[in-house]
Amino acid sequence: MHIGGLRALEIHSLRNLGRVMVETDASAWLVTGANGAGKTTFLEAAYLLARGKTFRGLKAGPVCARGAERMLIRGDVETREGELGRIRVERDREGMRRETDPISWLDGGSAGFPFRVKLVSENPQMLLEGSPELRRRFLDLGVFHVEPRFGASHRRYRRILAQRNAELRTPTGQVEAWDSPFVEASHELHAFREAFVRAWKAAFRELARHFEFLDGCDLRYAPGWSGEDLGALLVRHRAQEIRRGFSVVGPSRADVYLARGSERAVFSRGQAKVVVTLLQLAAERVHIDAGCEAAVLLLDDLASELDEETASLLWALVSSTRSQILATGVAVRPRAYTPLLGRETAMFHVEHGDIRSVLT
Numbered sequence: 635m636h637i638g639g640l641r642a643l644e645i646h647s648l649r650n651l652g653r654v655m656v657e658t659d660a661s662a663w664l665v666t667g668a669n670g671a672g673k674t675t676f677l678e679a680a681y682l683l684a685r686g687k688t689f690r691g692l693k694a695g696p697v698c699a700r701g702a703e704r705m706l707i708r709g710d711v712e713t714r715e716g717e718l719g720r721i722r723v724e725r726d727r728e729g730m731r732r733e734t735d736p737i738s739w740l741d742g743g744s745a746g747f748p749f750r751v752k753l754v755s756e757n758p759q760m761l762l763e764g765s766p767e768l769r770r771r772f773l774d775l776g777v778f779h780v781e782p783r784f785g786a787s788h789r790r791y792r793r794i795l796a797q798r799n800a801e802l803r804t805p806t807g808q809v810e811a812w813d814s815p816f817v818e819a820s821h822e823l824h825a826f827r828e829a830f831v832r833a834w835k836a837a838f839r840e841l842a843r844h845f846e847f848l849d850g851c852d853l854r855y856a857p858g859w860s861g862e863d864l865g866a867l868l869v870r871h872r873a874q875e876i877r878r879g880f881s882v883v884g885p886s887r888a889d890v891y892l893a894r895g896s897e898r899a900v901f902s903r904g905q906a907k908v909v910v911t912l913l914q915l916a917a918e919r920v921h922i923d924a925g926c927e928a929a930v931l932l933l934d935d936l937a938s939e940l941d942e943e944t945a946s947l948l949w950a951l952v953s954s955t956r957s958q959i960l961a962t963g964v965a966v967r968p969r970a971y972t973p974l975l976g977r978e979t980a981m982f983h984v985e986h987g988d989i990r991s992v993l994t
């Protein structure tokens with residue numbers, strides 16, 4: 635099975651990584667190192683290539699290394715058809731720029747972009763328990779990859795929402811006039827999300843059956859309003875919306891979550907890692923079925939907090955995908971990585987902002 639993905643990654647002045655160059659055809663890259671060595675930063679480089687932005691919040695500070703004027707990342711990428719190309723991301727005083735060679739790689743929306751990533755971060759609990767906005771973004775990115783019309787639909791909804799909210803903040807007697815376009819745009823967005831969730835949910839259920847703690851657990855989607863008639867809800871909430879100055883029902887209140895019966899499921903840290911990994915693997919199945927190029931899986935310190943049995947089961951599922959894997963770990967514990975090592979794996983060690991290849 636030919637697995638496309640990164641073939642080379644060159645990093646200049648990204649956080650504590652001064653100059654790093656990695657070149658390998660391996661379908662799994664395992665990066666180890668002490669705390670603070672730069673493992674997450676290495677994954678961040680791959681994420682920046684794919685998305686043109688970081689996954690870390692503002693609190694992580696600027697991506698450009700302290701004292702450096704410019705950050706540069708170059709990646710050589712091979713598609714599953716064996717086409718080769720290069721992506722380059724640069725950050726300086728003028729901002730962030732991303733270029734691809736061939737240029738056509740950036741055309742055709744995200745599904746046409748041969749280098750997509752799926753991240754399981756160090757803190758997956760944040761996604762499951764944090765603000766619904768994080769899960770909406772996760773959901774919308776999933777929809778975007780399979781539905782080319784979703785981007786335009788989302789933009790239209792946001793424009794109508796902004797205009798409606800402006801009217802709610804300072805009413806000029808036009809609030810009702812926004813109801814019908816708002817309802818129409820909301821239903822369109824909801825239909826795209828719902829179709830994706832249907833497939834996502836089935837794929838998740840299939841993967842979840844491997845884990846006993848997920849017995850009876852289901853992925854649920856709440857569209858942002860209860861009942862069918864959004865128009866009637868707007869009328870009912872009119873006074874409240876004018877008082878608060880924004881729309882209180884609609885797709886910007888949507889959520890996706892795990893539930894057991896009528897209760898929202900609660901997970902331990904290790905279990906949350908499993909759940910988020912499965913959500914990503916399930917989304918990837920949907921994307922592949924829709925014809926997308928396989929995404930590169932970025933797995934940050936996946937093995938920590940997992941008992942040996944859970945870790946090997948999860949690694950086995952991860953390794954059975956058609957995706958390239960970039961994984962980090964604090965220390966090399968070969969048993970925890972055994973299924974991964976069943977693949978052609980390149981191992982690297984990061985230390986003092988530098989990286990070296992480890993012979994296996």
Ligand SMILES: Nc1ncnc2c1ncn2[C@@H]1O[C@H](COP(=O)(O)OP(=O)(O)OP(=O)(O)O)[C@@H](O)[C@H]1O
Nearest residue numbers: 649650668669670671672673674675696698699700
């Ligand atoms: N702009 C910057 N310039 C220089 N160093 C930075 C910058 N931003 C962050 N750092 C440092 O880079 C280091 C790399 O952190 P990173 O999160 O990549 O480490 P890690 O190997 O994943 O650690 P852990 O195992 O603890 O998760 C940290 O010590 C951080 O303080």
